[in-house]
Amino acid sequence: MKVNLTxxxxxxxxxxxxxxxxxxxxxxxxxxxxxxxxGDGGDGGKIIFNVNRKLITLNHxxxxxxxxxxxxxxxxxxxxxxxxxxxxxxxxxxxxxxxxDEGHEILDLIEGKxxxxxxxxxxxxxxxxxxxxxxxxxxxxxxxxxxxxxxxxELRLIADVGLVGKPNAGKSTLLKxxxxxxxxxxxxxxxxxNPNLGVLSDGVKTIRIADIPGIIEGASDGxxxxxxxxxxxxxxxxxxxxxxxxxxxxxxxxxxxxxxxGKYNKKLLNKKHIVLxxxxxxxxxxxxxxxxxxxxxxxxxxxxxxxxxxxxxxxxIMNMFNEK
Ligand SMILES: Nc1nc2c(ncn2[C@@H]2O[C@H](COP(=O)(O)OP(=O)(O)OP(=O)(O)O)[C@@H](O)[C@H]2O)c(=O)[nH]1
Ligand SMILES: [Mg+2]
Numbered sequence: 001m002k003v004n005l006t007x008x009x010x011x012x013x014x015x016x017x018x019x020x021x022x023x024x025x026x027x028x029x030x031x032x033x034x035x036x037x038x039g040d041g042g043d044g045g046k047i048i049f050n051v052n053r054k055l056i057t058l059n060h061x062x063x064x065x066x067x068x069x070x071x072x073x074x075x076x077x078x079x080x081x082x083x084x085x086x087x088x089x090x091x092x093x094x095x096x097x098x099x100x101d102e103g104h105e106i107l108d109l110i111e112g113k114x115x116x117x118x119x120x121x122x123x124x125x126x127x128x129x130x131x132x133x134x135x136x137x138x139x140x141x142x143x144x145x146x147x148x149x150x151x152x153x154e155l156r157l158i159a160d161v162g163l164v165g166k167p168n169a170g171k172s173t174l175l176k177x178x179x180x181x182x183x184x185x186x187x188x189x190x191x192x193x194n195p196n197l198g199v200l201s202d203g204v205k206t207i208r209i210a211d212i213p214g215i216i217e218g219a220s221d222g223x224x225x226x227x228x229x230x231x232x233x234x235x236x237x238x239x240x241x242x243x244x245x246x247x248x249x250x251x252x253x254x255x256x257x258x259x260x261x262g263k264y265n266k267k268l269l270n271k272k273h274i275v276l277x278x279x280x281x282x283x284x285x286x287x288x289x290x291x292x293x294x295x296x297x298x299x300x301x302x303x304x305x306x307x308x309x310x311x312x313x314x315x316x317i318m319n320m321f322n323e324k
Pocket of ligand 2: 171172173183184185191192211
């Protein structure tokens with residue numbers, strides 16, 4: 001499944017106003033001057049964002065741009081508190097960034113719930129104002145108003161697995177074979193200019209895989225497309241290094257990739273990883289065996305993606321993903 005990454009939508013949000021406090025007095029048979037019994041107003045409803053891992057796009061919000069939480073009810077007689085206004089809960093996928101009108105980032109939602117706009121506070125009923133000098137206060141306060149905000153929601157790539165490799169190694173081909181998405185694939189370097197996201201699912205687990213542009217030696221110094229797009233894989237749980245096994249020195253390619261990743265952020269090197277040697281159709285068994293010995297420390301897979309042979313990379317991703 002191919003996922004649209006550059007989802008962006010504008011929402012108009014308003015939390016509820018607080019209800020007013022009430023002014024009332026006890027009126028009961030045989031009690032002539034009953035005291036004050038005006039209840040407090042209810043609080044206004046909140047606007048809450050809730051990260052829902054089942055969502056992968058913002059599409060469900062496309063047709064509803066205005067969200068208003070309920071107002072608190074006014075306080076009532078007999079010290080009855082007005083009901084609080086109804087909250088509005090907006091579900092968003094993990095990786096949703098909330099920005100203000102001018103594009104400044106306010107929140108980066110990865111998990112959990114966040115109260116974004118508090119509702120107005122309910123006003124106080126006159127029973128709060130009773131004192132020894134004023135037994136029949138005619139004072140109550142108004143509820144405060146709710147807050148209003150225009151925000152822009154942007155979905156940033158959150159992938160579970162990142163594909164890393166030199167240009168032309170077959171990363172986009174792998175994404176296509178595993179997820180059925182249709183990234184651009186071609187026999188020249190830097191075909192992929194923007195990251196692609198696809199979803200691999202076995203019916204139970206859903207794993208999001210990101211294919212990022214190719215990395216070359218010196219990417220950290222701005223060579224090729226640079227390496228700023230590595231931000232998209234900062235949060236992945238694991239990395240699949242895709243290497244063209246027919247290249248002259250696959251091991252030094254692996255070293256270069258790790259070096260460039262480490263320059264971007266050392267933490268990327270601590271992630272679980274698999275090394276996929278692709279294009280086995282272009283080499284003989286002897287080279288394959290040699291590589292097996294050189295890379296004996298790694299989780300190694302071999303594939304000829306062009307021949308639809310994904311080796312056991314899918315199986316390894318699924319297994320590794322489950323491990324803590
Ligand atoms: N012979 C052979 N060619 C392959 C194999 N897998 C992919 N290719 C070819 O290699 C070329 C590059 O594949 P892509 O999937 O576009 O590579 P990429 O790593 O995404 O490249 P960039 O987006 O440029 O970084 C294409 O012409 C593919 O058809 C393979 O197993 N064997
Ligand atoms: Mg590509």
